Amino acid sequence: MHGDQRIAGRYRLLERVGSGGMGVVWRARDERLGREVALKQARLSDAVSGRKLRREAQLAASVLHPNVVTFFDVAAEGDELWLVMEYVASRSLADVLSAEGRQPVRTVAEIGVQIAAGLAAVHAHGVEHRDVKPGNVLITPSGQAKLTDFGISRSVRGDQTVTDSPLIGGTPDYLAPEVAQGHPPSSASDVFSLGATLFAAVEGAPPFAGGNEFATIRRAAEGVVPPAPHADALAPVLDRLMSRDPAQRPTAAVAGELLAEGIGTMPVPVPAPRRGRRRRLVVAAVVVAAVVVFGAAFLVVRPGSGDGAPAPVLGIGVDPRAADPCRLVDAGPLRPFGSPEVDADYGNFDRCDVILHGDQQGGDQQGGDLQADVKVELEDPPAGGAAPEGTRTRSGPFAVFGEPEQDGGCVRLIQLQDRYLVRVSVDSDEGYSLDPCRVADTAVGSAVKVLAIAGVPARSTPLPEGSLGRLDACSLLAPASVSGAGGVAEPVKIQPGFGDWGCDWDSAVSGRAVTVLFDRDQPPDGRTGQLVRVGGHDAYLKTDEFADDTCQAVLVFRDYTDAHGETAVEQIKVVVHGDPPSDGLCAPVTTLAGDVVAKLPTT
Numbered sequence: 105m106h107g108d109q110r111i112a113g114r115y116r117l118l119e120r121v122g123s124g125g126m127g128v129v130w131r132a133r134d135e136r137l138g139r140e141v142a143l144k145q146a147r148l149s150d151a152v153s154g155r156k157l158r159r160e161a162q163l164a165a166s167v168l169h170p171n172v173v174t175f176f177d178v179a180a181e182g183d184e185l186w187l188v189m190e191y192v193a194s195r196s197l198a199d200v201l202s203a204e205g206r207q208p209v210r211t212v213a214e215i216g217v218q219i220a221a222g223l224a225a226v227h228a229h230g231v232e233h234r235d236v237k238p239g240n241v242l243i244t245p246s247g248q249a250k251l252t253d254f255g256i257s258r259s260v261r262g263d264q265t266v267t268d269s270p271l272i273g274g275t276p277d278y279l280a281p282e283v284a285q286g287h288p289p290s291s292a293s294d295v296f297s298l299g300a301t302l303f304a305a306v307e308g309a310p311p312f313a314g315g316n317e318f319a320t321i322r323r324a325a326e327g328v329v330p331p332a333p334h335a336d337a338l339a340p341v342l343d344r345l346m347s348r349d350p351a352q353r354p355t356a357a358v359a360g361e362l363l364a365e366g367i368g369t370m371p372v373p374v375p376a377p378r379r380g381r382r383r384r385l386v387v388a389a390v391v392v393a394a395v396v397v398f399g400a401a402f403l404v405v406r407p408g409s410g411d412g413a414p415a416p417v418l419g420i421g422v423d424p425r426a427a428d429p430c431r432l433v434d435a436g437p438l439r440p441f442g443s444p445e446v447d448a449d450y451g452n453f454d455r456c457d458v459i460l461h462g463d464q465q466g467g468d469q470q471g472g473d474l475q476a477d478v479k480v481e482l483e484d485p486p487a488g489g490a491a492p493e494g495t496r497t498r499s500g501p502f503a504v505f506g507e508p509e510q511d512g513g514c515v516r517l518i519q520l521q522d523r524y525l526v527r528v529s530v531d532s533d534e535g536y537s538l539d540p541c542r543v544a545d546t547a548v549g550s551a552v553k554v555l556a557i558a559g560v561p562a563r564s565t566p567l568p569e570g571s572l573g574r575l576d577a578c579s580l581l582a583p584a585s586v587s588g589a590g591g592v593a594e595p596v597k598i599q600p601g602f603g604d605w606g607c608d609w610d611s612a613v614s615g616r617a618v619t620v621l622f623d624r625d626q627p628p629d630g631r632t633g634q635l636v637r638v639g640g641h642d643a644y645l646k647t648d649e650f651a652d653d654t655c656q657a658v659l660v661f662r663d664y665t666d667a668h669g670e671t672a673v674e675q676i677k678v679v680v681h682g683d684p685p686s687d688g689l690c691a692p693v694t695t696l697a698g699d700v701v702a703k704l705p706t707t
Contacts, residue, residue: 110135111186112179115143131191134176137665141176144187167229168446170431171222173242173252192250197305198238206308209336210370213363214557215241216302218249220360221553223298225436226251227291227356234289236297237278238304248431248561276320277310281327281348292350295359299345306335311346337366357437364500364556418501418559419522420482425573425603429480430456431561432526434550441538441546442476449624449666453573454482454602458547462536476532476540478547482560484602485523492517492525500552506544514540516548520559526551572661572674576600577620578607580676580700589695590680591616610681617681618696619650623658627673632658638694639701645694647686650679655689657697661704676700 109117115132118140122129128145168174177188197215200207207215219241226233233240233251240253276284278300280293304310311330312323327348332339341362347353354362420427433456435444442460450457460476486492494505494517506516512534518526528547530540554561567573578600586592586609593614600607601621610617633646633656644658659676666672678700680693 111143111181115141115179115186115188117143134188137669140191142189142191143179144189145184167226167231169222169225169434169436170248171218171250172225173250192242192244192252194242194244194250196239197241197243197249197301200243201238201305201308206334207305208371209306209334209338210367212302212305213338213367213370214247215243215249215305216298216363217360217367217553217557219251219298219301220356220363221434221550222249222251223294224356224360225434227294228436228439232289232291233294233297235275235278236294236301237275238301239275241301244564247558248564276317276324277304277313279312279321279324280350281325282350284321284324284327290350291356292353295353295356296346296350298356298359299342299353302338303329303332303335303342303346306338306342307332337370338363341366360553364553367556417521418555419520420524420560421562424482424484424524425453426562426566427454427482427560428456428563429454429482429526429560431563432456432480432551432554433458433547434553437546437550438478438543441543442536449668449672451479451624452481452601452605452622453567453624454605456480460532460536460538460543462538474533474536476530476536476538476543478543479527479529479531480547480551481527481529482602483517483525483527485525489523492519499548500556502552502555504548506541509539509541512540514544516541516544518548518551518555520555522559524560526555526560568664570662572622572676573603573605575622575705576604577622577676578604580620580703581607581609581618581696582699583609585696585699586618589692589699590618591682591692592618615683619677619679619681620700621677621679623675623677624672625675627663627671628658628660628675636694639698641697641701643694643697645690647690650677651681653684653686653689654679654681655686655693657690657693659697659701 111117111132114134114136116135118131118133120128121131121142130143130145132141132143133139134141173192174190175187176190179186179188219236223233223236235253236251240251242250242252244250278297280289280296283289283293300311304313312320314320314323329343329346329348332342335342341359344352344354344362345359353359430446430448433446435446435458438444438458438460442462445459445461447457447459457480458478460478462474462476492505494507494515497504497506499518501521503519504516505519506514508514513529513531515530516528518528520526528544528551530543530547532538532540578598581590583596583598587594587596590609591614592609593611593616596609596611598607598609606619606621608617608619628642628644633644633649636643636645638657638659641659645655646658647655650656657678659678661674661676663671663673678693678697680689680696682689
C-alpha cells in the first residue's frame with residue numbers, strides 16, 4: 105500500500121498516519137465529495153479482523169453526534185476492507201496529559217460535558233462503548249472533544265460485541281468495579297470510565313494506576329477511588345460518576361448536566377508565563393480513529409492574567425460568521441419525538457435543522473411520512489438593547505424567552521451573555537402528534553450544555569472559498585437602486601442581518617421594502633417559480649412565496665455537494681414587499697435581481 109493509491113475507485117490515499125491492533129490508518133481524499141477522510145485498513149483474509157471491522161462499522165454508523173467521530177462508509181478493495189470515517193485534526197487527551205500533565209479543573213469539566221453528550225448519544229442508540237479512556241478522547245484545535253474507537257463496543261439491542269475475547273474488555277486503569285469483577289459491562293460502567301478519565305485529566309493519573317495489570321484490575325474490582333485533591337468543585341461530580349454501586353451513578357446525559365452546572369464558577373485557566381525566546385511551534389495535523397494516535401500541537405489560550413481573571417463572556421465569539429449553529433444541535437435527545445435527521449445545508453448560513461420523521465398516518469406526504477422541523481438559528485442582539493419578547497426563564501447561565509404554543513409551533517430564544525440570540529423554533533406537518541414546546545425545550549437544553557462551555561463553538565472548517573457565505577448581502581444593491589427601481593422612499597433605512605448574510609431596506613414614509621437573503625436548498629425547479637433570464641442568470645419569480653404581498657426572485661449562485669452526498673445550491677433571494685397586487689411587484693424585483701447579478705463575483 106502506498107500514497108496516491110486509489111481505494112474503491114474513490115478514496116485517494118495521501119499519507120499513513122497511524123496503526124492499531126486491527127489495521128492501518130491513512131489520511132485520504134474522497135474524490136467524489138471533495139473532502140479529506142480517514143481510512144482504516146484490515147485484510148479480509150484475516151477473518152477475525154474483517155469481522156471486527158464490519159461490526160465496528162455497524163455500531164459506529166448508528167451514531168451521528170458532534171462529539172463522536174463520524175463514520176461514513178465501508179469500502180472493499182481486493183482482499184482488503186476499509187472503514188471510512190471523519191478526518192479529525194487533533195490529538196488525544198492521553199497525548200495532552202503526557203505532554204502537559206494534569207489539566208485545569210475548568211478545562212476538564214468542558215471536555216467532560218462534551219464527551220458525556222457524545223456518550224449519551226451512543227447509549228441512546230443502544231450501544232455500550234466499553235473503552236472510554238483518555239486515548240479515545242480527541243481534542244481538536246478549536247477545543248471540540250470527540251469520542252472515538254468502537255473497537256470493543258457492544259450493541260445492547262442485538263447483543264453484538266466487536267471483541268471476540270472472553271477476557272475482560274476495556275483498559276484496566278479505567279474499569280468500573282463490576283467489570284473488573286467479571287460482570288458484563290453496561291452503560292453505567294461507561295459512566296464510571298468517563299469519571300475515571302476526567303479523574304486522570306485533573307489529577308494527572310487514573311484512579312487505579314500503579315503496579316502491573318493484574319494489580320490494577322484487583323484495585324479496580326475493590327472500587328475504592330482515592331481522593332482527588334486537585335478536582336476542587338469537580339470532586340463531588342467525579343464521586344457520583346465513580347460510585348461503586350452502578351445504580352447510584354447518573355446516566356451520561358445527567359452526568360453532562362452535572363458537569364455543566366459548575367463551569368461558570370470555576371477559575372479560568374491562564375497560560376504559563378513565557379521564559380526566554382519563543383520556540384517555533386510546529387503543528388502537525390493528524391487523524392485519530394480507533395488506533396494509536398500521533399500528536400499534533402494544541403494550545404488553548406483563554407483571556408485573563410491571573411488567578412482572579414474574570415470568566416470569559418459566553419457569547420457568539422469574535423467573528424459571528426465563524427459561529428457554527430450545528431454545534432448546538434444534538435439529535436439524540438429528540439429521538440422520542442421522531443426519527444431525527446440533521447440537515448446542515450438548508451436555509452441561511454446562520455441556521456441548522458433537525459428534521460423529525462414520524463410514522464403517523466393521515467398526512468399527504470408520500471408514504472405517510474410526516475415531518476417536524478427543529479430549527480436552530482443565530483441572531484443579532486435586539487435593536488436598542490430591548491429584551492426579547494416572551495416569558496423569561498433561566499437555563500444554566502442564560503436567560504431563555506418563550507411563549508406557549510401558537511398555531512402548532514413553538515419558539516424559544518436563548519440570550520447569550522453578549523446579547524446575541526439563539527432562536528430555537530419547532531413547526532410540524534398537520535397530523536404530526538407532538539408537543540412543539542416540549543421539543544423546543546429539549547433542543548434548548550442540548551444547546552445550553554454546549555453554550556455553557558465557551559459560548560457558540562466555531563466551525564470546524566471555515567466557509568469554502570467561493571461560497572456565497574463570504575459575501576455581504578447589503579453590498580449587492582446600491583441605495584439608488586433600492587429607492588429607484590425598488591420604489592422605497594428616501595430616506596432609506598438599511599438593516600444588515602446576522603453575519604451580513606441578509607439585508608433589509610425600508611422607509612418610514614413608504615409601504616415598499618426590499619430584502620436580499622442568502623439561502624441553501626435543493627436545485628430549483630418549476631415549483632420554485634417562473635423561470636426568466638436576468639443578466640445572463642436564471643431567475644425564478646414567484647408571488648407571495650416569501651410572505652404575503654411580495655414578489656421574490658431566486659438566483660442560483662453556485663452548486664455544491666452537501667454532507668449527504670447530494671447536489672445542493674447556494675442561492676440569493678431578492679424580495680420586494682409592497683401593496684397588493686403582488687404581480688405588480690415582479691417588474692421591480694426583476695430589475696433589482698439584475699443589479700444583484702452585476703455585483704456578483706464570477707464563480
